[in-house]
Amino acid sequence: MTFATFFSRPLSAFRATLSGSKADGSDTQPPILDFTDAPPDIRLLVRNRQYAHIVRPIDGVQFDPDSLRYAWKAIDHDMAYVPGGKVTLCGEYATTSDEGFILVPQTIGTAQTESIYLDRWCVTNADYKRFVDDGGYDNLALWPEQILPSVLQFVDKTGAPGPALWSKGSPEKGTAAHPVVGVSWYEANAYAQWACKRLPTSAEWQRAGTWGKTSSDTVQESKxxxxxxxxxxxxxxxxxxxxxxxxxxxxxxxxTPNGVRQLIGNVWEWMNTQYLLAATEEITVHTTDPMAEIRGGAFDSYFHTHTTCQSRSAQALSSRKNNVGFRCCFSATGLDPHGVLDS
Structure with a gap:
């Protein structure tokens, strides 16, 4: 079975993209493999970075070897394999002192992660525009039911669906290869689902930044x-x-040794991990909006202690900051790329 017989969406909206034209508002495209000999549907998936739809098929449908070969070549180009292992999780708890309210760093414990494929770079403006142009903000299946009314408020400066800093449905000129920012956790999660991926957990993200220097038996992570x-x-x-x-x-x-870029700096990254602040008995923690962890620091991070592989911060799920972006991953469990990469 080829992907063409399975892929049911109309392709008319993507003809300009397939012919090589640039999306509006894009100047310098991020690296994308161009399989000129591949069927149009496969080329579309590669350009949209939706190749996980092939290697993690729905309902157990198996795709033909050529489709798998194209998909794995694209994954090898765009994503890095991160083997599972142990990480030491750090956090903080709230308490009081003579100086008032303070946060005290603490080691939470260790976590065992599964092996994943992680985006080598954050989702860019050019990548995200393809999601917007594909009707991502109108696809109700990509959004939690409880926040559907709020999706109408996820608009750009001109009221068009899209990141907060965009205008008329497009990013600022010259920023196609910059990480997309001004997106809430919900928007990042919707994009990940559209791409048949997910946001990494906080432990998985940390593992990606430290595994090359960590032995299999002990956790000795670099900063x-x-x-x-x-x-x-x-x-x-x-x-x-x-x-x-x-x-x-x-x-x-x-x-990283396996080619993951900018885990530290440029933009904070949304995690698929809820932020929970521990506190001593005399302190009660109130939040009006659920919060998710963000990792890595950003272009405006001043203190180096905020930009290590172990440090963390948090934002409300609905916040749309100019220094928070995201990257995606998918589980490597049950996947075997061997035998389809060569050719």
Missing amino acids: YPWGNSFDPQYANTWASGRHQTVSVHECQGGN
Whole structure:
């Protein structure tokens, strides 16, 4: 069975993309493999980075070897394999002192992660525009029922569906390869579902930044993907002097050994992990909106302690900040790319 017989959506809206034209508002496209010899439906999936629909098929449907081969080549290009393992989770608890309310760092414990495929870079404006143009904000299946009325409020500066900082349904000129920001957790989660992926858990994200320097028996994590000393050339934080987002192609000296970019700096990243703040008995923690963890720090992160692989922060699920983006992943469990990568 080929994907063409399974893929039921009309393709007319994507003809311009398939012919190589740029999306409105895009100037420099992020790297995308161009399988000119592949069927149009496969080329569409690769351009939209929706290849997980093939390797993780719905209802057990199996696809033909050629479709799998194209999908795995695209995954190998766009995503990195992160083997499962142990990570030490850190957090903080709220308490009082003579100086008032304080947060005290603490080690929460260890967590065992499963093996995953993780996006090598954050979802870009160009990537996200394909989701918007495909009607992602109108597809009710991608949004939790309890927040459906709020989806109408997820609009850009001109009232069009899309990230808060966009205008007329498009990102600012020259930022196609920058991480998309101004999106809530719900918007990030909707995109991930559209791509047949998900947001990583906080532990999985941390594992991605530290596994190359962690033995299988003990947890000995470095602070950064490149070691234990901060280097402003390796990450776009306040110390780098840029003070704004940059392309996902920059700061590659800070890559992980398997090629994951910008885990530290540029933008905070939404996690698929609820933020829970522990507190001593004399303190009651009230939140008006559920919160999710964010990781990695951003272009405006001043303190290096906020930009390690172990540090965490949080935002309300509905917040749409100019320094928070996301990347996606999917489980490697039950998948075997061997035998389809060669050719």
